[in-house]
Amino acid sequence: MADIAVIGAGYVGLTTGTCLAHLGHNVTIADIDEIKVQKLSEGEVTIFEPGLSGLLTQGIENGNLKFVVGATSASRNAAFHFLCLPTPPNPDGSTNMEYFNSAIEEIKDILPPNSVIVNKSTLPVGTASQLKKQIQRTDVEIVSNPEFLSEGNAVQDFLQPSRIVIGAESQEAASSVAALFKDIDATTQITGTESSELIKHTANAFLAMKLTFINEIATLCELVGANVLDVAEGIGYDPRIGSTYLRPGPGWGGSCFPKDSASLLQTANKAGFDFELLEKAITLNQTHLQRTAQKVVDALPQGKEPENSKIAALGLTFKAGTDDLRSSPSLAVIEHLFNLNARVSAYDPMVNLPIENMSKLEITSTAYEAASNADALVILTEWQEFADLNFERIREAMRHPIVVDARNLLNPQDLELLGFQYIGLGQ
Numbered sequence: 001m002a003d004i005a006v007i008g009a010g011y012v013g014l015t016t017g018t019c020l021a022h023l024g025h026n027v028t029i030a031d032i033d034e035i036k037v038q039k040l041s042e043g044e045v046t047i048f049e050p051g052l053s054g055l056l057t058q059g060i061e062n063g064n065l066k067f068v069v070g071a072t073s074a075s076r077n078a079a080f081h082f083l084c085l086p087t088p089p090n091p092d093g094s095t096n097m098e099y100f101n102s103a104i105e106e107i108k109d110i111l112p113p114n115s116v117i118v119n120k121s122t123l124p125v126g127t128a129s130q131l132k133k134q135i136q137r138t139d140v141e142i143v144s145n146p147e148f149l150s151e152g153n154a155v156q157d158f159l160q161p162s163r164i165v166i167g168a169e170s171q172e173a174a175s176s177v178a179a180l181f182k183d184i185d186a187t188t189q190i191t192g193t194e195s196s197e198l199i200k201h202t203a204n205a206f207l208a209m210k211l212t213f214i215n216e217i218a219t220l221c222e223l224v225g226a227n228v229l230d231v232a233e234g235i236g237y238d239p240r241i242g243s244t245y246l247r248p249g250p251g252w253g254g255s256c257f258p259k260d261s262a263s264l265l266q267t268a269n270k271a272g273f274d275f276e277l278l279e280k281a282i283t284l285n286q287t288h289l290q291r292t293a294q295k296v297v298d299a300l301p302q303g304k305e306p307e308n309s310k311i312a313a314l315g316l317t318f319k320a321g322t323d324d325l326r327s328s329p330s331l332a333v334i335e336h337l338f339n340l341n342a343r344v345s346a347y348d349p350m351v352n353l354p355i356e357n358m359s360k361l362e363i364t365s366t367a368y369e370a371a372s373n374a375d376a377l378v379i380l381t382e383w384q385e386f387a388d389l390n391f392e393r394i395r396e397a398m399r400h401p402i403v404v405d406a407r408n409l410l411n412p413q414d415l416e417l418l419g420f421q422y423i424g425l426g427q
């Protein structure tokens with residue numbers, strides 16, 4: 001079993017380190033945040049991720065999972081150094097490498113001889129080659145091993161992945177990293193570092209594009225009287241298309257799709273390639289978010305101006321099953337609603353505090369409270385809890401029984417029977 005340092009106890013680092021410990025390795029996870037390290041050492045998981053807490057406690061109890069402050073203490077005795085640092089976007093869409101570079105500066109001279117740096121964070125193409133020159137350590141190998149973890153399903157995605165991608169310039173380094181995952185039953189693809197880095201960006205940009213496509217089809221369905229759910233089902237049977245990532249929504253978001261597609265566009269620009277298709281998919285998503293807000297305003301009772309109305313928004317996280325608000329489509333739609341002068345009350349099962357820079361948004365502690373005196377209600381996140389609400393009670397609370405279902409979560413017939421005007425997406 002290997003001695004592994006994981007640098008960064010964020011979403012990716014915590015899942016990666018905890019799962020590597022579960023596979024039997026000796027793992028030390030480092031972070032600069034002392035409070036976080038303290039909490040984690042006591043078994044308190046700082047993010048919401050099903051299954052993670054149990055594995056973390058198990059690792060601590062077994063003695064093969066530790067948390068420390070600072071990369072140096074973790075890396076000093078490790079053979080593998082997994083870099084799981086935040087790579088947020090710069091205003092122009094390129095990747096901010098500040099955290100990554102400062103961790104590298106910190107550890108490059110103390111790395112034990114012949115150890116391997118494993119880039120887990122999503123990094124621009126060319127980072128591994130550049131890093132090799134930067135650290136000036138001929139004995140240290142750089143390997144790219146992108147994560148494909150989806151929030152809410154990260155532990156399972158790690159332990160039962162669709163594939164393991166390893167990008168390396170030496171076969172020996174690739175094999176040593178592949179050996180860390182030997183107990184995982186998955187296809188392992190070994191490539192050069194550039195291809196591996198590009199695989200990650202391409203996967204996310206492709207899925208985002210697929211979603212833009214189905215959202216555009218949803219708009220078309222509304223104009224021609226078709227139902228996008230039937231269309232998605234019909235094309236999904238074709239294995240060349242596949243049935244996932246075809247659920248239309250208010251627009252796509254989250255901590256990865258917007259950042260990774262913008263970064264890929266920057267990579268293309270830098271390489272002198274005008275990636276028009278990707279650029280259009282990104283701008284169309286913005287249009288779609290705006291269109292969703294407009295749809296809610298258009299649904300208001302006749303003669304009711306947005307400034308004199310109240311809208312109840314259900315769902316703030318970027319998807320169900322997470323507490324993550326980063327680049328949430330729900331928040332983008334609400335921003336557009338504010339720009340259209342509407343007043344919005346929102347409820348989300350995972351959010352109970354005011355949201356930064358959204359002081360106008362009233363957060364309620366139940367869906368019924370949000371619906372109170374509302375002129376329209378919009379479903380923005382697909383929490384199952386919303387489908388299970390007592391809609392008779394919702395109708396009684398509302399001023400006008402109008403529902404815009406931007407996730408197609410509810411049953412239109414049921415709502416219509418209860419006297420609601422139901423407006424789905426692409427139906």
Ligand code: UDX
Pocket residue numbers: 147148149150151152204211244245246247248249250251252253254255256257318319320329
């Ligand atoms: C994504 C990738 O799935 C994962 O492999 C990568 O490592 C990180 O980015 P995540 O950000 O957790 O994971 O979200 P995901 O479940 O893929 O959803 C992204 C966005 O697409 C969300 O806004 C979601 O609501 C939306 N979506 C997804 C749809 O609107 N319809 C769908 O059918 C699927």
